[in-house]
Amino acid sequence: MRTLLILSIAALALVACEREDREYRSNPVTAETNEKIALVPLSAGPGGPTEQRSGIGKDYEENAYHISQGQRLYTWFNCNGCHANGGGDSGPALMDDRWIYGGQIENIVQTIREGRPNGMPSFRGKIPDDQIWQIAAYIRSMGRNVPKPAAPSRKDDMSPGPAEQRRPPGEVIDGGQIPPSAQMPQ
Amino acid sequence: MRRLGPILLFSTLPLGGCQGWQSALDAHGPAAGVLARMFWTFVAVLATVWVLTMIALLLSLRRRRPAGADPLATDPATERRMTITVSIAIALTLVTVVSLTGLSYAAQKVLFAHKEGGLTLLVKGQQWWWQVTYEDPQPNRVFTTANEIHIPVGEPVLIKLESSDVIHSFWVPSLTGKMDAITGRQNQIQIQADRPGLYRGQCAEYCGLQHAHMGLLVVAESREDFERWREQQISSAIPPNDDERQRGMEIFMSKPCIMCHQIRGTDAGGKVAPDLTHVGSRRTIGAGTLETTRGNIAAWIVDPHGVKPGVNMPTIQLDPDEVQPLATYLEGLK
Numbered sequence: 079m080r081t082l083l084i085l086s087i088a089a090l091a092l093v094a095c096e097r098e099d100r101e102y103r104s105n106p107v108t109a110e111t112n113e114k115i116a117l118v119p120l121s122a123g124p125g126g127p128t129e130q131r132s133g134i135g136k137d138y139e140e141n142a143y144h145i146s147q148g149q150r151l152y153t154w155f156n157c158n159g160c161h162a163n164g165g166g167d168s169g170p171a172l173m174d175d176r177w178i179y180g181g182q183i184e185n186i187v188q189t190i191r192e193g194r195p196n197g198m199p200s201f202r203g204k205i206p207d208d209q210i211w212q213i214a215a216y217i218r219s220m221g222r223n224v225p226k227p228a229a230p231s232r233k234d235d236m237s238p239g240p241a242e243q244r245r246p247p248g249e250v251i252d253g254g255q256i257p258p259s260a261q262m263p264q
Numbered sequence: 265m266r267r268l269g270p271i272l273l274f275s276t277l278p279l280g281g282c283q284g285w286q287s288a289l290d291a292h293g294p295a296a297g298v299l300a301r302m303f304w305t306f307v308a309v310l311a312t313v314w315v316l317t318m319i320a321l322l323l324s325l326r327r328r329r330p331a332g333a334d335p336l337a338t339d340p341a342t343e344r345r346m347t348i349t350v351s352i353a354i355a356l357t358l359v360t361v362v363s364l365t366g367l368s369y370a371a372q373k374v375l376f377a378h379k380e381g382g383l384t385l386l387v388k389g390q391q392w393w394w395q396v397t398y399e400d401p402q403p404n405r406v407f408t409t410a411n412e413i414h415i416p417v418g419e420p421v422l423i424k425l426e427s428s429d430v431i432h433s434f435w436v437p438s439l440t441g442k443m444d445a446i447t448g449r450q451n452q453i454q455i456q457a458d459r460p461g462l463y464r465g466q467c468a469e470y471c472g473l474q475h476a477h478m479g480l481l482v483v484a485e486s487r488e489d490f491e492r493w494r495e496q497q498i499s500s501a502i503p504p505n506d507d508e509r510q511r512g513m514e515i516f517m518s519k520p521c522i523m524c525h526q527i528r529g530t531d532a533g534g535k536v537a538p539d540l541t542h543v544g545s546r547r548t549i550g551a552g553t554l555e556t557t558r559g560n561i562a563a564w565i566v567d568p569h570g571v572k573p574g575v576n577m578p579t580i581q582l583d584p585d586e587v588q589p590l591a592t593y594l595e596g597l598k
Contacts, residue, residue, distance in 0.1 A: 103569040104579050150429075150576075154536040155523055204520050206578045234447050 098228075100143040104208040110191065111207060113184040135183035138215040142228040145242075148216025149230050151209055160197070163237050164220040169197065173220040173239070176254030181223070186214035221248030286464040288437040292484075293456045295440040298374045302367060309360060375441055378454055379420040385413065386424045389432030389445035389467065391576065392474040393538055393551035398494065407498050408526075410538035412546045414483045416490040417460050425451045433469035436482050442468045457484035464552070473574035479552025500529025501541045501597050512593025515586050520578065527597065537577065544597040550575070562591035 111134060116127035138144045152158060160169030170178060179189050190210050193200030201210065219229040222245040229243035239245065284290060291300040386397040397408045415421045425434050425445040435442040436455060443453040457463065467478035485493070504510045516522070517531055524537035532540075543549065546556055553572055554560040563570075566587060568577040582590070 100574070102574045103567075203518070204523055206520055206580055209578055 098141050098143065101141075104206070110202075111187075111211075113188060115180065115182070115184050115188055117179055117185075131182075131184050134211070135187075135214075138211045139183055139218055139224045140228050141215070142230070144212045145215045145219050145224060145228055146230050147209075148212035148214070148219075149233070149242075151205075151213050152216055155201075155205060155213070157213065164217075165238055170254065172217050173245075174254075175221060175249045175251045177250055177252055178254045180252050181218075181221075181250035183211070183214050183218055186217050187211055190214060216242075219243075220245075221250075222246060223248045223250060285462055286437050286466065288441075290438055292459050292461065292463065293439040294458070295375050295455070296438055298371045299441055302371045305367060306364065309364065313360060376453075378422070378452070382420040382422060383415065384422045384424065386426065387413075387434060387445070389425070389427040389429075389434070389471070389478075391429050391472050392467070392478040392572075394434075394478070394480045395538070398497075405498055407494075407528075407541075408539045409497060409542065409546070411479070411548065411551045412481045412483065414485060414490055414493050415455070415457060416487045417457055417484045419487075420454050420456045423453050423455060425453065430471050431469050432467045432471050432478070434465065435468035436463050436465035436480075438463045439465075439482060444469060455482070457482070460484050460486060474572050477551060477553045477572050479548070481547055481552065496545070496598075497542055501527050503529070504593060504596065508589050509593045509596050512589035512591070515582075515590045516593060519582070520580050524577075540594065540597060542597055544595045556595070558591045558595045561594050562587050565590060 111132045112130065113132060114128070114130035116129055121127040160167055161172050164173035165171055166174075170176075175181075177185065179185055179194055187210055189198060190205070190213060191200065191202050205213070215224065216230070218224050219242040222229060222242065226243055226247075229245075230241065231243050232241040288296065289300050289303065291297040384399040386399060388395040388397075394411050395408065396410060396413055398406065400406050423434065423443075425443055426449075427445040427447045429447065431447070432445040433442050434445055434453065439455045439457055440453060443451050445451065461484055463482040463484065465480040465482060467475055469475075471478065504513050513530070516527070522532040522534055524534040526533050526535060526539045526541065528539070528541040544556065548554060549556050549561060549564055550568075550572055554564060564577075565580070566582070567579065568575050569579065
């Protein structure tokens with residue numbers, strides 16, 4: 079009886095054998111995902127603004143492969159040229175809790191896709207849609223807004239602060255300020 | 265006994281792998297020659313040792329002591345014979361180990377000798393391809409290519425090895441031994457080909473899903489051919505001269521291609537994927553995965569993950585009538 083118990087408990091370890099799926103092959107036919115996101119809680123009439131989220135953000139945020147691909151693409155596409163390693167430079171910081179245009183993954187995807195005033199270019203048609211989602215998932219991991227087991231570990235090169243998976247869980251506070259260095263000269 | 269024939273015949277089949285464009289036993293350079301000679305010396309010496317040991321073992325089994333003999337009895341004559349035999353065996357072992365160590369030390373001196381002068385290449389291992397930069401004191405003669413190295417015959421070529429992601433290992437078996445490419449440091453190895461020819465190389469350190477499809481090609485050719493090739497590689501891409509290729513170029517420039525790839529002489533300046541300036545002149549695409557033909561280029565663009573799952577080339581959105589001009593344009597980049 080005892081042996082059976084030990085064996086069945088040992089068999090439980092096998093559950094850990096299957097990790098998440100790595101989706102290498104995105105669907106080439108799908109156009110970009112349609113997200114309708116409100117930037118401010120204001121709207122005409124009593125009800126709040128209507129929002130439409132496709133819900134695929136979760137698939138990216140909870141997937142370690144997507145986040146680590148995002149980490150790679152972040153430097154490949156020169157995001158660090160303006161945002162540094164998340165600390166911000168001429169572009170706003172990404173690892174803090176303030177989000178000028180909203181800090182949910184859909185907001186970040188919209189920001190990358192559409193661009194924003196004061197310097198953020200639009201990458202529509204330049205970065206394939208699934209890669210935009212991967213980068214957005216990585217940016218979410220900078221403030222530990224993704225599950226700890228999915229966030230990337232230490233990078234090989236020098237970087238400020240602890241690795242993404244060792245940062246304290248972040249909050250998302252909508253609204254924030256464009257750094258003076260990024261504002262248009264008056 | 266009748267079974268032995270076929271078994272022997274089949275066991276010689278693997279020897280067929282000893283020749284060809286990627287074999288350490290088919291040496292075409294000084295370093296590989298030293299390695300191959302050392303391999304055969306080791307095989308010969310160690311096979312002799314093994315055969316002698318087996319003979320001694322068989323003899324001792326046949327000439328065993330009588331069953332009734334007293335196991336504790338010692339005979340001075342036998343004792344002396346045994347002492348001499350064991351001493352000789354120890355001495356022979358020492359001689360073998362020391363001489364093989366000496367041999368391998370001597371081989372290392374040739375293997376890691378650095379001859380001055382000659383070409384210097386910066387080879388960067390990436391998941392899963394090789395970025396090759398030909399260095400030159402004149403900055404305008406430096407150029408970058410991928411997965412195909414041309415070298416002049418009979419001249420030493422210094423390869424500086426770097427890596428941008430994980431550990432890779434540079435190995436062209438017919439020319440030299442392996443050398444690791446490690447992130448954050450630079451290793452060096454010198455290669456030299458004694459005869460013109462095509463030598464295949466392969467990443468020799470498991471580096472991820474497509475490690476097996478991380479090949480490279482070394483083309484050894486005469487000095488004149490090499491110079492001609494180098495001049496052509498230094499030049500920018502020739503602008504397209506017909507409508508279809510012109511359209512292909514426009515498609516390339518308006519798609520995500522330019523985020524990663526570079527075509528010198530155009531607006532495409534990405535540095536994270538293979539330089540495509542003269543992609544049509546290379547023998548393979550996808551680091552030795554496919555032969556360079558228009559069809560293969562089209563297949564690669566339409567579904568890179570079908571050809572090489574996990575590769576960092578994304579699937580991009582293309583209209584069906586855009587594939588043909590794009591492939592034609594890229595194939596024409598000679």
